[in-house]
Amino acid sequence: MLESLRLGVQSWYFKALLMVLVASFAVFGIGDIFSGGPSLGAIVTVGDTEIGGAELSDAYRRRMNAVSRQLGTTLTTEQARQFGIVDQVVQSLVSAALYDAEADALGVVIGDGAIAARIRMEPSFKGQQGQFDRGIYEQVLAANGMVEQAFIDSMRREISRDQLLGSLAGALPQSTQLADRLYRWRNERRTADYIVLKYDPNSAVATPDDTILRRYHGDNAARFTAPDYRKITYIHLTPDDVMGNITIPENELRDAYDSRLDEFSIAERRTVQQMIFADEVAARKAAGMLAEGRAFVALAKKLANQDPKATNLGDVLRDGLPGTLGENVFKLSTGETSPPLKGPFGWYLMRVIAVKQATIRSLEEVRALIHDELASDRAIEVLFELSNTLQDILGGGATLAAAASQIGAKLIYVAALDRQGRGADGKPIADIPQGLIENAYNTLIDEQSALVDSGDSGYLIVQVESETPSVLREFGSVRNDVIAAWKREYRRDKLENRANEIVERLNKGAGLRHIAAELKLGAVTTSAAFTRAGQDTGANVPRGL
Template identity: 35%
Template sequence: MLGSIRKRTGGIVVKGLTGLLVISFGAWGINDMLTGRFSISPAVKVGNTEIGARDLELEIRNELNRMQRLYGANFDVEQARQLGVIDAVISQRVTNILLGLGASDLGVLISDNQIRDRIRSEERFRGLGNNFDRNRFEQFLQISGYTEGSYLSRLRRDMAAEQFLHSLDAGATTSRKAIDAIYRYRNEQRYADTIIVADDNIMDVPEPGPQELDKYHRDNKARFTAPEYRQITVNRLEARDLAKEISVSDLELQNAYEAREAEFNQPESRRLMQMIMADEEIAKRARELLIQGGDFAEIAKAMADQDAASLDLGSVTKNDLLTELSVPVFAIGANQVTEPLESPLGWHLIKVMEITPGGQQSFAEVRDTLRILVANEKAVDGLFDLSNRLEDELGGGATLEEAAANLNLPVTRIDSIDRTGRDKNGAEVPDLPAGGKFLQTAFSTAEGEDSPLTEAGTEAFFILRVDAVTSPALRPLDSVRSEVVTEWKAQARREKSEKRAQRLVERINTGTVFKSVAEEARLTPSVIGPVTREQRGQVPASLAASLFDLEIGKAAMARVEGGYQIATLTQVAAAQPAEDRDGVDRLSDQLRQSVKQDILEQLAESLQARHTVSVNRQLVDNLFSSNVGQ
């Protein structure tokens, strides 16, 4: 559930410019005051402005209620924590206060008439005849927990913050001359002829002598040094081993079936495609096109601006969907499309791609599965008792071997293992305890000592003893001679290949035509390009950069996998911003966003310097440790 919600809540709480500022304001000072649930101490303090515990709880509760309306009553405070909803609400509130303070510093004022017009313009406060409905307004205040005065005060501050941000937004501009210059710089194209001087074509590499091998071996110790190895004795307590010895009666199986009956009731599931639009009329037109045989992905792109990857909801059950969607979606057949359906997210069109019927599995069908489950549950219960008995044995002075013999536990000996789980021959040591803690425990336990009894996943424990430690050591040359010879020759080829490539580049740069150099070297030329400063394709970064420093006819080289690549510049194509207005507009937007971000980062630093932010984390945690959202 959390995965799907994460996809659908990106930007629900924090949006637009304010969202950028929330990121900037993310690192606040924390006051670790030990206070009660409704302490008189503020939960958050921004400069001289305080947010009380009750006020903050109400605001976060409202957000949780909103999320529950979107994702169902099962959305709880723990899920809100994991998704960062609580911190996001605090961040948003702090950001708005800081922006309001910034607006106040600049003398930004919001008149009563502006507030009245804003309230009257909001759709949620309109009634019959599309006019302002006082009853709806008061109902909103009651549900939200505001008094009229507190809401108007909050709205005044938020509108001042909006006006403050709009003024910054208007200043985030770049001149057309600068945009065109940057466009030309980024989009200038260069083409080159290229050849590869491959290491493998270097054949005149002699066999290394004893002194050369010895020097290479010593100069490259890191490559030929064996890691630290440890010899380990392990006792393992695993539920799966205990389960093999446990008998399960028919009565236990029948009771387990009755207790788990709901688990064996497979609900119907449907694989769905969905597009979401803001307007009902657009949704209706999109449905008409689908009924006429139009492609779902193409229509979604044209009508809802959704990419194909965002359309597939996968296989879902009725309970996985919003309430307003589930009934109509599960009322139609395969390959059919719903009428436009409204939810808080917009207007949905959902197509049923495939239906998997549900059904109840009988006791006979799940008998074997139940036997395994019940035996495993009994084994897990017995595992904790067995672990206590093992610790008692060891606490009484028994060795791992003696304790294992007394409790009928297996003992495993590992002759050698390194930090990556491999033995001295480089092979993976098989069947290590699960859970990812074994290697860490093995290499943090002193030689001759027993480790603590450690969990290995959810259904096992292990305890180990480090019997011996072999420190890292340079492997003798005789034991790695073939590897040293192979690497020495490879390095020799690289060095000769580099010198050959350097000679060819020098010839080209002193006037020899590239084609003649390639023919004489018996190398096959190819063409690379267009290459820009930002789009280089498969060309190495250093070589692509060199192309923009070369004159036509000149060459440069760079290391590539297996050799050296030589490139001779053949053509320079100047960028033409007048012929690519869309590209210029995209660049203008990018630069505008970059300037905007720079301004906002400076604003964040300035506001935080003037108005200290502190969060009473202990108090916030206490607020939501029990009953929020119930």
């Protein structure tokens, strides 16, 4: 199988096709693919595989969420465009589809056993004992918005791609000497004796005279320069401004409820316990012991090494169990245990603790939810009409203040705003709408910005009244700040000089422990053996070591 894979993927057709696909997306880009709306058909076709708008949209959202978590902030659509996220997602989907198509053409088949083994080896799914934990596995899937069958399908494709890529790498000539050098370089371990010179922000430092401070003030002008400020007034129209005046008639509430009955229907559920065994013989042995009256949870711990968390699945839906397990479990009544069932991770014994019948939430239960959603939609429509009225009034020559008065909007005044959204006191200004800073600094003095979308289904327009240019603050007004900055730098320089003196003595043959004792620097620490990548350094070892 691997030899046939190597022969297939070494073809120039396969390699050229991959390069052409990647290059085409790099050249043309796909920044506007979402403009087609929900009816958008296939974005890309790779062989018989079509990548549709829904698949691309899901992958895009997952990538956006992942990058947002890494950066600690929510990315905007414009930032996503700048980072090239859409192009990255499409290239990833195209590459995956290309590998899948080639694997299918070569007849790569991945069995359930290989998938189960891969999942059991995944560190993210292991508990404190280092073994596969079904409970943790389900929590990880739920956190990533995946059902088990979809995850198993994706694992099947991933293993298939791994075999394909492995065959590519396997076909390359290997240098034993190079591999040996790389192995020794990567895995070489060293230990180190070290001391840490701690920065003390409260150590006593005499205040220098004003001559030194004034020179420091001038040499570090950027630290003590006030930013440029803009004085502005603005109108911010939001759905909340009109929500209070919106009433939804009873017949509309009922119509909306009737059209969404599927959404308010709660499917039948089972409260389930499970045991999983590697083979049928072990499962049948456990079934026999259960028939003798043995407790399910205790037996799962003894025979399957499952803790209660992995045994108790809680409430599950029919399609929430993989393969045919759902169909078999939903044939059981309260208190019944299934015979051994073949599943994706082995042989299962499933016990139903309770049956929860399907129900439909009443209109009264969801009335507030439906009302708020309908009112929110209506508010957006009303707000759009209000924004048109505002533009008409301003187009007729009215001032921003007069226009706000005519439509009943609040005119907000900001005496000083800098490019970071702070006021003259250096503190952040509260409740700044999205786009305010950008529009305030992109609009000329005594001019109004365009009426723009504020990102919260609202509208924003800004009038720039005046500007205060950036200027170096007078020494007298920032003298205390200058003293504090000078002392911080003095302490850092002193600490660095001491460290350099110690290094010089070490290079001349003095011992680290002798120096530490002489200078009363505390105990010398010996690290654990670690690699160049910092593996196994321990939590307290400086990363730069």
